[in-house]
Amino acid sequence: MSELISEDYREMQQQLHKNPDYGVASVHYAPLVAQVIEAVNANEVLDYGAGKGRLGVTLKQNMKRPLSFRHYDPAIPEWSAPAQPCNFVACIDVLEHIEPALLDNVLDDLKRVTAGVGIFTVHTGPAVKFLTDGRNAHLIQQPPSWWLPKFMDRFELASFNRMPMGFWVVVDRKQV
Numbered sequence: 001m002s003e004l005i006s007e008d009y010r011e012m013q014q015q016l017h018k019n020p021d022y023g024v025a026s027v028h029y030a031p032l033v034a035q036v037i038e039a040v041n042a043n044e045v046l047d048y049g050a051g052k053g054r055l056g057v058t059l060k061q062n063m064k065r066p067l068s069f070r071h072y073d074p075a076i077p078e079w080s081a082p083a084q085p086c087n088f089v090a091c092i093d094v095l096e097h098i099e100p101a102l103l104d105n106v107l108d109d110l111k112r113v114t115a116g117v118g119i120f121t122v123h124t125g126p127a128v129k130f131l132t133d134g135r136n137a138h139l140i141q142q143p144p145s146w147w148l149p150k151f152m153d154r155f156e157l158a159s160f161n162r163m164p165m166g167f168w169v170v171v172d173r174k175q176v
Contacts, residue, residue: 001082002105005074009099012131013075022129023051025093029121029168030058033090036119036170037063044068046086046113049094050079072113083109087116095147096123096138096166103140103150111154114173118155122147123166 005013016022026047033055037045043065047055050071059067072083091110098106110118124144127137144160144167151157155171 002108003102004106004109005102006099010075012133013097015132016129016137017051017075019129023054023093025121025123026051026055026090027058029092030055030062032121032168033092033119034059034063036117037067037088038065040088040117042067042088042117044070044086044088046070046072046083046089048072048083048089048091048110048113049097050076052076053079055090055092083113085113085115089114089118091118091120093121093123095120096127096140098140100140107150107154111174114155114171116173117158118171119168120151120171121163121166121168125165 045056045059045067047053047069050056050073053071056069056071060069070083070086071079073079089110095103095106123138125138125141129137131137144162148157148160151169151171155174157169158172159170161168
């Protein structure tokens with residue numbers, strides 16, 4: 001399996017995750033994720049880049065249907081084992097945080113685990129927070145035109161939607 005995160009960066013992310021205000025975007029996006037879950041009738045969710053697991057907690061509190069949740073995050077020891085494929089994958093406010101040299105590996109891994117539908121959000125501007133080495137927490141700050149070909153090489157694009165400072169996509173597993 002290809003490298004998804006360097007050891008130095010894993011340690012920086014573990015430090016950032018100690019901040020209670022880090023990783024709150026998933027709560028904001030939970031209603032959107034819930035809409036897509038309902039639209040595709042999903043009953044299991046893989047939260048890829050789960051952080052503190054807030055997406056799952058928020059969805060379980062607000063959705064009527066029972067959902068099975070799995071988490072993957074290489075910076076969270078209990079969720080760092082390679083993820084298994086899932087019919088519904090949410091990757092919320094994660095991809096802009098990936099080390100640029102490892103982005104293709106992470107996108108390939110997202111393709112591997114997305115057995116059906118995925119919803120991915122990408123923030124295209126700078127973050128409010130900074131890494132311990134002084135870099136902006138959003139290591140990749142690129143427009144949708146830079147990101148979309150990367151998604152379309154790996155997935156069928158079902159939906160593209162702009163939002164302030166970024167975009168979100170719904171993808172289907174690309175049939176080979």
